Amino acid sequence: MSQPKVSVIVPAYNAMPELTECIDSAMEQTIGLDQLEIIAVNDGSTDGTGEELDRLAALCPSLRVIHQENSGTASVPRNVALDVARGEYVFFLDSDDYLGPDALRRMVAMADDNRTDIVLGKMVSPDGRPVPTAVFKSTQPRTDIFSSAAYWTLGCWKLFRRSLLERLNLRFPPVRNTEDKPFTAAAYLNADGVSVVADYDCYYQRHRANGNNLTLTAQNLSHRMEGTRLCFETVARYLEPGPRRDRIMRRHVEWELCGPLWWLLLRESEEDIRERLYPEIRDWVENWVTDPIIEKLVARDRLLLHLLRADRFDDVITVIRNAEEDAERGHVVDGGRVYWDHPLFRDTAAGVPDSAFDVTDRLPAHHRVGSADWLKGGVLRLTGHAYIENVASLDPATELVLRCHDGGHPEIRVPARTQAVPGLPDDERYANAGFVADISLPTAADGAPLGQGAWNLFLDVRAQGVSRTVRMKSPEAERTPSQEIVTMSPGEPTTVTPYVTKWGNLSLDVGREVPRDDTSCRVTGASWHRSRKGTLVVAGKLAGESGQGHGALRLRVENGASDCRETPVSLSRAGCGFTAELPVKGLSPGRYAVTLPTSGPFPVTAVPYFTGMGRALWFRGARPYTARPVRKASETTLVVEVRAVDVPRAARRKLREVVRKVRG
Known part of the structure; x- marks a missing residue:
């Protein structure tokens, strides 16, 4: 049996009805089922998840289903699947999420071409669930965690080279929450390069309709303690003390330490806080939180950490309890610096340095x-x-x-x-x-x-x-x-x-000539042709006498893989106006930038985004395809996305809309 290229691992517990769309999205990947093995682990479900997985497996030989008793965490089913995975790469897909059709092909190609161990595919959310955005501002063929924002996303929904995981003997810790953070952190810290695919929507993350995501249900601080401790220990294991460690530790201090303290600590009993949680948190601060880390944090986190260092338990509880009220307090200007006018500011008994309240460098100038x-x-x-x-x-x-x-x-x-x-x-x-x-x-x-x-x-x-x-x-x-x-x-x-x-x-x-408007190319509109399906129409004006000096102006669409199509523009009789019509229906799925290159003095004019363009729809054989503008894909250039329509999914979406209208 030949080795699959990717092992897609899906832990599933009471995952209906989202599970079907999740597995379908894996089976419909353009990389092909012959390159995939899909390992779904039913973790003791009671809602028909196991039966649905068996039904899907009967239709797809690349889907393997493992049934087990409920473990109470996503870690155990992921580890069970990892133990039997054979792919060159491993991708972790949660049962309530789904993949873009071309996601795995693009990520595998990125890893193969750049010899990287981890690939991040752009994450989006169809229902408003927060997803990482900073790292996906641009595609990065090869980077690392110190020169990119990659480390700020520690979810495991990524493509990993399996040899990296096996070399580290890396498995998920059996905890209920934050289990993926120490796993991904260890992989990042040992990876030979990281790639980012930002020009395609790879991973769709969403809330479950029944609201039983572990992220939402495991909301006690006690559920997070072991995973957070493992994060700190993992970074300390692989990085020597110094600026590089501080840069990575800062992520955990902000997100796994300070953040949960502000909104979760007071949910615990006072006895648990004082006797069990507080001593361990103080230990983390003593061991891992350095002065350079504190200096880069917001004022309220600086205050909290200084109080923890000073072992002022009552003050810690007070500032957390009064956080909302204290956030509205004013500011004090003294010696060219601005300070948060918190009740503990210059309280000699508290002993918190003025620097903890200094907000000067964070104040915006309007x-x-x-x-x-x-x-x-x-x-x-x-x-x-x-x-x-x-x-x-x-x-x-x-x-x-x-x-x-x-x-x-x-x-x-x-x-x-x-x-x-x-x-x-x-x-x-x-x-x-x-x-x-x-x-x-x-x-x-x-x-x-x-x-x-x-x-x-x-x-x-x-x-x-x-x-x-x-x-x-x-x-x-x-x-x-x-x-x-x-x-x-x-x-x-x-x-x-x-x-x-x-x-x-x-x-x-x-002292230098800058192109002026009277010799420029100006785009006045972009739309879809009314009768020729899938044809992009761009209109504009060439300023200057009869539009001269612009060379052979062309309309071009191209993507990051150098797939390109272009057509010459047609000048109006007056010579200054132009139009161009370019069919996009023959293009392969993906995102394409739209520009007007020329052999004249202005090499490229970007076609901007125009509101109200809508989408184009056509058929290739019996399969429907669409092209639509992507509003926020670029600050300067129109980006058009071509994709095949997932007919079953579109039908289900339409049906849900009808049901909502009937019920409403």
Whole structure:
């Protein structure tokens, strides 16, 4: 019998009705059943889960079902399946979740191509269950836990190279909650590389209709203690003390220690807290929580950890009990720092250092640029308002800061005049929040002209000695000032071009030509063709005389695997307008970026997302397919997702909607 590529492990306890969709999603993977073994372990279910697994196994030779007595935890059935798994890779799939059709093929290809031991597939939720997002901002062929956000997701719903698990003799601890965290932590800390698939929805995580997820039902702190202790011990086993260990330990201090203390500790009896839980928690703090970790936490976690260090049991209980009330307390400004005005702030008996209450570096600075205009003599005037949250704008000293990111010039600071701002609340917090800053380009550099290069603009917002620096946003209504010819010194006219970056920030380009709107390609619309199914239509305008200078403009769709299709655009008779029609119905399932490349001076113009596009539907043989825009897939570019319609699933969804309407 040949070795399967992937062993999909599904622990199942009273998992109906979600179980059927879960197993179906594994059996329908595009990687093919000949590459899979699906091992489902029925953990003593009483709701028909075992019978449904047997029914599905009779239809699919790749599905193996194991029945056992109830163990009370997902760890035991996962370990039973691991002991018999034969795949080169192992994927853990919970019985209430399901996979995207192309998930395993993509993850396996990523692991094979990059020789990585763990692959994270993008997680989404169809019913609002929180899922990790930070690590899935971009696809990462090969990374590690120190240079990515991978460690911040410790659920086991990932692709693991089985040889890694066997080399470590790695199994799940038999605890009811947090059982997957020490398992995944150990794998991360020993993995030869981690990959991230972020351009495809791989794993759909959801709440059970009956609400019996272990994550929801095992909500006592006592259920988490052993798993949390194992997390700390696992990190200490594989990492020497120092910055790398602190970076990883911080995750467990925030999520497994402080977080549960705030919302779970008081659910326990006072006797259990004092006699059993509190001593062990203090032991964790003494052994694993260093000063560098505490410094990076929010103020309330810093306070809690200092009290635990000082063994002040009563204060710990009090601050947790009063957490909601204390969160609304104000702030104290002293010596250019801002402190949380907590009842224990500068309480000599408590002995908590001021640093535990310092929130200065976490206060946001809010600003708005009202206008940006050229004055005579090459002076750019910027007006608006800026203030630091929770800091009254007394003794203001706000400055405009210019930093050249490509010319090696020193930073330049321009003092701003402060003033009252109409429209803001009339109190001391905003009395001097308005600013006027004049940048004299010929003399800005300590009497010398501003140097050539691209300059980013910042605001150093200051009040009462407190300083916060923020990147300057574009003016209101995107009213960016025009390009200006500035005489920097006698006989030296220089082109200065204000522009807005793709992130919406204001910058200046000094001494170089920047593409202007009158020679640009502007997209005015994107839609689906009314009669030609699965055909994308993009329209736009080519500014400039008769649209000249743009080379051979084309409409292109392409994905991360270099699958590409393009078509030339058609110019209108007037020469400035254009349209392009591109069929996407022949593309393989996946996500495709839509752009307008050209051989002219502007290599690529991104087609933006347009609201109201809807979706296209067509048939390939008897199988329906759809294409739809993915709204938040990119900040700048339209991304279209092509996928095969899961007809049984769509029918079930439609049926549920009908039932809800009837019942409602």
